[in-house]
Amino acid sequence: MIKLKTFMVATVLSLLPISLAQAAGGTFLTAHDLGFGGSENADPISPNRFWQVTEKTMNRLVRPSASGEPTSDLAVSWSANDAATEWTFLLRDGVKFHDGSDFDAADVVDLLNRIKDPELDSPVASVLAVMEKVEALDPLTVKISLSAAHADFPLLMMDYRIRMTPSGSGDTIAKTGIGTGPFILETLDPEGTTVLKANPDYWEGAPLVDEIKIISIPDAQARVQALLSGQIDMIRHVTAQEKALFDNNPKFKMQQVKTGDWLAAIVFRTDTEPFTDVRVRKALRIAADRQTMIDLVLGPGGGVVTCDHPVWTGDQYRARIECPQQIDEAKRLLSEAGFPDGIEIDIVTSDLRSFWVDLVQVYQQQVAAAGIKINLVKAPGDGYWSDVWMKKPAVTTSWSQRPADQVFNEVYRGGASWNESYFTNAAFDQKLDQARQELDREKRTVLYQGLQKMLFEQGGTFIPFHVNQVVVTSAKVTGLPAMFDDGVQYHTVSVGE
Amino acid sequence: MSAITALKQENIFVKLLNVLTMMASRPSGLIGLFLVGFHIVLAVLSPVLVPYDFTAMDSQAILSGPSARHWLGTDNLGRDILTRTMLGGQQALVVTSVATVIAIAWGGMLGVMLGLIGGWLENIVMRLVDAFLAIPWILFLLLIVSVIGLGLGVLIPTLAFFYGIPVVRMSRAATQDVVALDYITAARARGESRTTIVKKELLPNVLDVLLVEAAMRWSWMLLAFSSLSFLGFGVAPPTADWGLMISGARSFMSFAPWAVLAPVVALSSLIIGINLSADALAKALGIDRAQKTPV
Numbered sequence: 001m002i003k004l005k006t007f008m009v010a011t012v013l014s015l016l017p018i019s020l021a022q023a024a025g026g027t028f029l030t031a032h033d034l035g036f037g038g039s040e041n042a043d044p045i046s047p048n049r050f051w052q053v054t055e056k057t058m059n060r061l062v063r064p065s066a067s068g069e070p071t072s073d074l075a076v077s078w079s080a081n082d083a084a085t086e087w088t089f090l091l092r093d094g095v096k097f098h099d100g101s102d103f104d105a106a107d108v109v110d111l112l113n114r115i116k117d118p119e120l121d122s123p124v125a126s127v128l129a130v131m132e133k134v135e136a137l138d139p140l141t142v143k144i145s146l147s148a149a150h151a152d153f154p155l156l157m158m159d160y161r162i163r164m165t166p167s168g169s170g171d172t173i174a175k176t177g178i179g180t181g182p183f184i185l186e187t188l189d190p191e192g193t194t195v196l197k198a199n200p201d202y203w204e205g206a207p208l209v210d211e212i213k214i215i216s217i218p219d220a221q222a223r224v225q226a227l228l229s230g231q232i233d234m235i236r237h238v239t240a241q242e243k244a245l246f247d248n249n250p251k252f253k254m255q256q257v258k259t260g261d262w263l264a265a266i267v268f269r270t271d272t273e274p275f276t277d278v279r280v281r282k283a284l285r286i287a288a289d290r291q292t293m294i295d296l297v298l299g300p301g302g303g304v305v306t307c308d309h310p311v312w313t314g315d316q317y318r319a320r321i322e323c324p325q326q327i328d329e330a331k332r333l334l335s336e337a338g339f340p341d342g343i344e345i346d347i348v349t350s351d352l353r354s355f356w357v358d359l360v361q362v363y364q365q366q367v368a369a370a371g372i373k374i375n376l377v378k379a380p381g382d383g384y385w386s387d388v389w390m391k392k393p394a395v396t397t398s399w400s401q402r403p404a405d406q407v408f409n410e411v412y413r414g415g416a417s418w419n420e421s422y423f424t425n426a427a428f429d430q431k432l433d434q435a436r437q438e439l440d441r442e443k444r445t446v447l448y449q450g451l452q453k454m455l456f457e458q459g460g461t462f463i464p465f466h467v468n469q470v471v472v473t474s475a476k477v478t479g480l481p482a483m484f485d486d487g488v489q490y491h492t493v494s495v496g497e
Numbered sequence: 498m499s500a501i502t503a504l505k506q507e508n509i510f511v512k513l514l515n516v517l518t519m520m521a522s523r524p525s526g527l528i529g530l531f532l533v534g535f536h537i538v539l540a541v542l543s544p545v546l547v548p549y550d551f552t553a554m555d556s557q558a559i560l561s562g563p564s565a566r567h568w569l570g571t572d573n574l575g576r577d578i579l580t581r582t583m584l585g586g587q588q589a590l591v592v593t594s595v596a597t598v599i600a601i602a603w604g605g606m607l608g609v610m611l612g613l614i615g616g617w618l619e620n621i622v623m624r625l626v627d628a629f630l631a632i633p634w635i636l637f638l639l640l641i642v643s644v645i646g647l648g649l650g651v652l653i654p655t656l657a658f659f660y661g662i663p664v665v666r667m668s669r670a671a672t673q674d675v676v677a678l679d680y681i682t683a684a685r686a687r688g689e690s691r692t693t694i695v696k697k698e699l700l701p702n703v704l705d706v707l708l709v710e711a712a713m714r715w716s717w718m719l720l721a722f723s724s725l726s727f728l729g730f731g732v733a734p735p736t737a738d739w740g741l742m743i744s745g746a747r748s749f750m751s752f753a754p755w756a757v758l759a760p761v762v763a764l765s766s767l768i769i770g771i772n773l774s775a776d777a778l779a780k781a782l783g784i785d786r787a788q789k790t791p792v
Contacts, residue, residue, distance in 0.1 A: 295556035
C-alpha cells in the first residue's frame with residue numbers, strides 16, 4: 001500500500017513540471033520603435049532587419065554568455081589552425097527549421113555566402129570582410145577560411161544578425177522568417193502587431209508562453225505609458241527618471257544590467273563641413289562634461305563615462321582614457337580651425353529613444369561655453385534610421401553592445417556600410433588589420449587600445465557613456481534572463497495571471 | 498496729423514475704451530481681462546523677472562519638489578519650473594496672435610467677398626470649405642510636416658490657414674445678412690464698386706462679429722499650438738513652452754506632479770481668460786455667440 005502511495009505521489013510529482021509548463025501559456029507582449037518606418041523585414045542580415053523578430057525565431061552558431069564571451073548555440077564547438085586563418089565549427093545535430101527541414105552545414109554556407117552578396121548590401125558584410133571561403137566538410141562541419149589571421153573570429157560570429165536560415169531561402173526569408181528558434185513567425189506587421197507562435201519542437205525545450213506579440217510604438221514615452229497601463233509586458237531601456245515610476249510598485253519587476261550599449265551618442269559626418277576638420281571634431285568632444293551628462297540624462301549611476309571609444313568596460317580590450325571637459329582647449333582648437341567666434345551646428349534628433357532629446361539639450365548647454373551653438377532639430381521617429389541617420393551631417397545615434405573588433409569594423413572601417421561618421425583613415429584600417437592578425441594577446445590588446453585612442457583624437461562620433469540598462473517587466477513575467485539585449489533567450493520566459 | 502484723422506483715432510480709442518469698460522462691468526469679463534492682461538504683461542516682462550536662465554540645469558536637483566530655491570520645483574534636467582513657466586507663454590502668445598490675425602484677415606475677407614458676389618463662385622468655394630472642415634487639420638499638418646519639416650515658418654501659416662477656414666463660413670453668413678439690407682442696395686444703385694462696398698459698408702458691419710470670432714479662434718489656437726508642442730510637432734526643445742513642458746513631464750506625473758501642474762495651470766488660465774473675455778466682448782458688442790450674428 002505504501003508502495004502504491006509512493007508510486008502515485010511520484011507519478012503526480014513527475015507530471016507536475018509538464019503540467020505547470022503547459023499551464024503557463026499566455027502571451028508575452030513587447031514593443032518595438034518602428035525605427036525603419038515599416039520597412040522592417042525578417043531577413044536577419046538585411047539592412048532593415050527586424051531584430052526583435054529574428055532574435056526570437058532564429059539561432060546563431062555562437063552566442064554571447066552573460067559575461068560577453070562566445071558560447072555554444074548551433075555550433076557545439078569550434079577551433080582554429082595555428083595561424084588562426086582557418087576556423088572549423090562543429091554543428092549541433094538533430095536541429096530542425098520551422099518548416100521541418102534539417103539544419104546542417106549547407107545552411108551555414110548559404111547564409112555566410114549571402115552576407116557577402118553585394119546586391120543585398122548587408123551591414124554584416126563589413127563585420128565578416130575577413131571571411132574568404134566557407135565550405136561544408138560534412139553535414140555537421142563547416143570550415144571558414146580567412147583572408148588574414150583573426151584570433152577572435154568567434155567574437156565576430158556572435159553578431160546578433162548572423163542567424164541561421166534555410167539554404168536557398170534568400171528570396172523568401174524576409175517574409176517567412178523561418179529559423180530554428182523558439183518562436184515561429186505567424187504574422188509580420190511592423191507597423192501594427194507582429195505575432196510569433198511558440199515552437200513546440202525547439203531544441204532547447206518548448207517556450208513557456210504560447211505566443212509573443214511585438215507591437216509598434218514609435219514614441220519612447222508612449223512605450224512607458226503602455227507598460228504602466230498593462231498593454232505591454234516589458235521595456236528594456238528605462239531612464240533613471242522613468243525608473244522612479246516603477247520603483248516600489250508591486251505590479252512591476254526590475255533588472256539592472258551593465259552593458260556596452262551606447263544608446264545616446266552624437267555622430268558628426270567626417271565627410272561634411274565643418275566636421276572634415278579633425279580639430280573641430282575634437283573640440284566638439286572635449287567641450288562636454290560627461291559625468292554631469294550621465295547624472296542629468298541617465299540619473300546618478302545610470303551609466304559609465306566613455307571617451308568616444310565604443311568598447312565597454314566589460315571588454316578585455318577596453319582602453320583607459322581620460323576625457324575631462326576642456327572649454328579653453330576646445331575654443332583654441334576651434335580658433336585654429338578658423339572659427340575664432342565659435343560655430344553653429346544643427347543636430348537632428350527625435351523621440352525614438354528616451355535619452356536622445358535630453359542628451360542634445362544637455363550637450364547644447366554644456367558646449368555653449370566653448371562658443372558652440374547647437375540648434376536642436378526634431379525629426380519624426382518614424383523612419384528616422386532610413387531618412388535621417390547617415391543622411392544629415394549631425395544626428396543622434398544608438399548602438400547595442402558589440403565586441404571591440406566588431407564595432408571597429410562595422411562602425412569605423414572605411415567603406416563599411418554602417419560607418420555612420422564616414423570615418424576614413426587608412427592608418428586606422430591598417431592597425432585594425434594588424435590587431436586582429438596578432439596572435440599574442442598582450443600585443444593585440446595594445447593594438448586595440450591604440451585604436452580607441454585614435455578614435456578619441458580623430459573620430460567623428462561623440463560617445464559620452466555606456467548605459468547601465470534598466471529592464472522593467474510586469475510582475476507576472478518570470479524567467480527572463482538578466483542579460484544585455486543581445487544575449488537574452490526568450491523560451492524561458494513565462495507570463496502568469 | 499489732420500483734424501479728421503485725429504478725430505477718427507479719438508473715435509477708435511473712445512470706442513475701444515467704451516467696449517473695455519462694458520466688458521469689465523461684468524465679473525466674468527473682469528476676470529477674463531485680468532487673466533489675459535496678466536499673461537501678456539508676464540510674457541513681456543518675464544525675461545527680466547525670471548530667477549534663472551531657462552536652460553540652466555542642476556544635476557543635484559533633478560525633479561526636486563517646490564522649495565525656497567525653486568518655488569515650483571525642477572524638471573527632469575534640474576531646470577527651474579517657475580522660470581520655464583513664466584517664459585512658456587511667450588512663443589505661444591506670439592505665434593497664435595500672428596496666426597489669428599492672418600486667419601481672421603484671409604478668412605474674413607474671403608467670406609465677405611463671397612457673401613457679396615454669391616453665385617457659382619460662392620457655391621464652389623463653400624463646398625471646398627465644407628470639404629476642408631470635414632478633414633481633421635492635424636492630419637494635414639502631419640502631412641505638411643513630413644514634407645516640409647518642423648518650425649515656426651510652417652506652424653504659423655498652417656494654423657492660420659486651417660483656423661481661417663471656419664471664419665470664411667461665419668463671415669459669409671454675417672455678410673449675407675447685411676447684403677440684403679437697403680443701404681447696400683442703395684450703394685449698388687449709386688454705382689459704387691465692390692471694393693468700396695466691402696470697405697465702406699460691409700466690413701464695418703461684420704467687424705464686431707469678426708472680433709468676437711478672433712477672440713474665440715485665439716483661444717482654440719493656443720490649445721492647438723500647445724497640443725502640437727505636446728505631440729512633438731511644435732517648437733523644439735529646450736524652448737520654454739507649456740506644451741513641451743507638459744509633454745516632457747507627463748511620464749513623471751505620478752511622483753513629480755509639480756512639473757506638469759505649473760504649465761497646465763498657466764495654459765488653462767490663459768485660455769479661460771480669453772474665453773471669458775470673448776464672452777464679455779460679444780455681450781458688449783451685442784452679439785449672440787451661439788448664432789455668431791448681431792442681435
